[in-house]
Amino acid sequence: MIGALFAGLVVGFFLSIPPGPIAVAVMRQALEGKYRPGLELGLGAATMDTLYSLFAIFASSAFVESLKAMITGNGWMLLAFQVVCIATLVVLGMRYFKATAVKAAKSEEKELKQEERARRMGYTSPYVVGIIMSITNLASPTFIPSILAVAGFMHANNFVDQSFVSSAFYAVGFGTGAASWFLVVLRSVYRFRDRLSTGFITRLYQFAGWSFMLFAVILAINIVIHTKWSAL
Numbered sequence: 001m002i003g004a005l006f007a008g009l010v011v012g013f014f015l016s017i018p019p020g021p022i023a024v025a026v027m028r029q030a031l032e033g034k035y036r037p038g039l040e041l042g043l044g045a046a047t048m049d050t051l052y053s054l055f056a057i058f059a060s061s062a063f064v065e066s067l068k069a070m071i072t073g074n075g076w077m078l079l080a081f082q083v084v085c086i087a088t089l090v091v092l093g094m095r096y097f098k099a100t101a102v103k104a105a106k107s108e109e110k111e112l113k114q115e116e117r118a119r120r121m122g123y124t125s126p127y128v129v130g131i132i133m134s135i136t137n138l139a140s141p142t143f144i145p146s147i148l149a150v151a152g153f154m155h156a157n158n159f160v161d162q163s164f165v166s167s168a169f170y171a172v173g174f175g176t177g178a179a180s181w182f183l184v185v186l187r188s189v190y191r192f193r194d195r196l197s198t199g200f201i202t203r204l205y206q207f208a209g210w211s212f213m214l215f216a217v218i219l220a221i222n223i224v225i226h227t228k229w230s231a232l
Contacts, residue, residue, distance in 0.1 A: 003160075004159070004161070004170040005173040007159045007160060008053065008160075008169065008170035008172065008174035008175075009174070009180070010173075010177060011150050011154070011173075011177060012173060012175060012177025012178040012180075012181075013180055013181050014177075014211055015147060015150065016177065016178040016181040017181060017211045017212075018208040020143075022041070022042070022134060022182075023182065023185060025041055025129075025130075025133060026041055029041060029186070030185070030187075030188075030189035030190040031189060033190070035186065035190050039182075040126035040127040041127065041130040042179060042183065042185075043182075044126065044128060044129065044130025044133075044134065045130040045131070046176070046179035046182060047131060047175065048130075048134035048135065049134065049174060049178040050175030051171070052147060053171045054167065056147040057154070060154075060155050081152070085153040085156075085219070086219050088146065089149065089213075089216040089219070090212070090213065090216045092146055093211075094213075153219060157223075
C-alpha cells in the first residue's frame with residue numbers, strides 16, 4: 001500500500017508539470033500576489049485529479065488483467081504493451097518540448113476563458129473554480145491518454161496491485177503529487193514574481209517535455225531490469 005501511495009505521488013507530480021490552464025491560473029494568482037486563492041485553486045484541481053486517477057487505475061486494472069490472461073505464456077505481448085505506454089510518454093514529451101511562445105499564450109487565453117466560465121456560473125470560491133477548471137480540462141487530448149498509459153504500466157509491472165485499497169492509495173498519492181507540484185509552482189512564482197521574464201511559461205513547457213522524457217527513461221530502465229528475458 002505504501003508502495004502504491006509513493007508511486008501515485010511520483011506520477012501525480014510528474015504528470016502535473018505540463019503548464020496547462022490550471023497551472024497557468026495558479027501562476028497568475030502568484031504573480032498578482034494572491035497566495036491563498038492560488039493555493040485553494042490548486043487544491044481544487046488536485047481533488048479532481050485524485051478522482052481521475054482512481055478511475056484510470058481501475059480502468060487499467062481491468063484492461064491489464066484481461067491482457068495478462070490473454071498472453072499467458074507469451075511475455076512478448078506484455079512487453080509490447082509496456083513499450084507502447086513508454087512511447088506515449090515520449091510523444092507527449094516531444095510535444096511539450098517543442099512548445100513556442102504562441103502555445104504559451106494560448107494556454108493563458110484558455111485559462112482565462114475557463115476561469116471566466118466558472119465565475120459566470122456563480123462560483124467565486126477559488127477551490128470550486130479549480131474543480132470546474134479541472135472538469136473542463138478533460139477535453140485536453142493529452143490528459144486522459146497520459147494517466148491511462150501510466151496507470152496501465154503501474155499495473156503491468158505490479159507497482160500497484162488489483163485490490164481496491166492499493167488503487168485508492170495510488171489515487172490519493174496521485175492527488176497529493178499534483179497538489180505538491182501546484183504548491184511548488186505557487187511558492188516559486190510568488191517568491192520570485194518580480195524577477196520572472198515573459199518567456200517563463202515557454203521554458204516551463206520545455207521543462208515539462210524533458211520531465212516526460214526522463215520519466216519514460218526511468219520506466220524503460222525498469223523494464224530492462226525486471227523483465228525475465230530468459231522466459232520470453
